[in-house]
Amino acid sequence: MPDERRDIVVIGGGIVGLACALEFSRRYPRLRLMLAEKEDRLATHQSGRNSGVIHSGIYYRSTSLKARTCVQGAKEMVAFCKEHEIPHQICGKVIVATKPDQFQGLEELQKRAQANGISGLRVLSQEELREIEPHCAGLRALHVPGAGITDYVKVSEKYAQIIAQNGGQIWLQTKVIGLRTDQGGYVLETTQGTIAAQYIVNCAGLYSDVIAHMAGANRDLRIVPFRGEYYELIPQRGHLVAGLIYPVPDPRFPFLGVHFTRRINGHVDAGPNAVLAFKREGYAKTDFSLSEAFSELVFPGFWRMAAKYWRTGVAELYRSCSKRAFVHALRQLVPEVESSDLVPAPAGVRAQALERDGTLIDDFRFEGSGNLLHVCNVPSPAATASLVIGRAVADMAHAQFGLKS
């Protein structure tokens, strides 16, 4: 028999699941709220293995959810870090054109940024760029002074602390392995026994499609894992990068290209690339899961995506296998970087939703049916935007579930 019935169960203790639970705990203090996380710690996967950047929201179309949530989310993230004394720094970012044919891409970004209401941007000449990033080789750059860095594990832990103070429960080592309807709600089968829930919010990140499929929802979406591998600059060479140095991104692809990121702990990371992976939580190059690879390969969208992007995919794979190729990409931005300056650093894996027709979904996507809400696609900048995403999901839940405070 299931134990005590919960009103809302959030599946997934990454920054997005926690932000949703945080908002539920604030709006509905009388509801019995629980968050189930399969690991023994919070923020173990994407939320603890990212670049730690507080993005400003310049990359996204103004009509997109990404733009709307990121611009506001960045302000709120900075305010949250200040209020809770979480280390953060507004170090600024430069997006660097290293070839004249990238100038137009830079202009497009500037237009997008203006449309998204981001102020303080400046186009820098080569000399002006050198004043900010003395070792950077760009011909022209866009300076985004409001971009910053933080530690999203600490942010996630603070969300959890507030949820607990508001009366919500967080269960670790609780993996959801089954889902069935029961008395107008659901019974979750977990590794800690059964849990009855009236409403469920699926924030399972790399496994959000698996949970959605358990509930019989959208079979036309599949999460495809893209590993992001990093190197770290050895401390003696950390001075080569003052803040955040990014290339002009390829607008056809939802990733930003390898870049330099100064971390809040003072280290400088280089990366991440975006390598198609065959294990969702596979952080090593050799990680492989037969069942996960099989489920990826039998999805028709996979082959359509492969047909569209195989060139980029091969280039990313080559850069993953060849440090020389990785360094070559980095040297476009900072020519003084040598292979011996870089040591491997822990990788992350992005959960990227793919449609049956081979489209990599660029924007955030949430879907609801009955008593269930699925957070289907929340790639970068979802850590930055998490507080606003939490509110958006709670708004959806309010409308869909008819929740009353």
Ligand SMILES: Cc1cc2nc3c(=O)[nH]c(=O)nc-3n(C[C@H](O)[C@H](O)[C@H](O)COP(=O)(O)OP(=O)(O)OC[C@H]3O[C@@H](n4cnc5c(N)ncnc54)[C@H](O)[C@@H]3O)c2cc1C
């Ligand atoms: C390499 C990389 C760099 C990035 N850089 C940035 C950046 O600089 N700035 C930024 O804003 N964003 C960045 N992002 C994006 C950001 O990290 C993610 O968008 C965000 O962390 C997603 O949070 P999440 O909670 O959805 O996912 P996750 O953090 O992956 O959390 C999902 C959780 O669900 C749990 N789970 C899965 N299945 C089950 C189950 N069956 N039962 C119970 N629990 C389950 C998992 O264990 C996990 O803890 C980056 C991402 C990556 C991978």
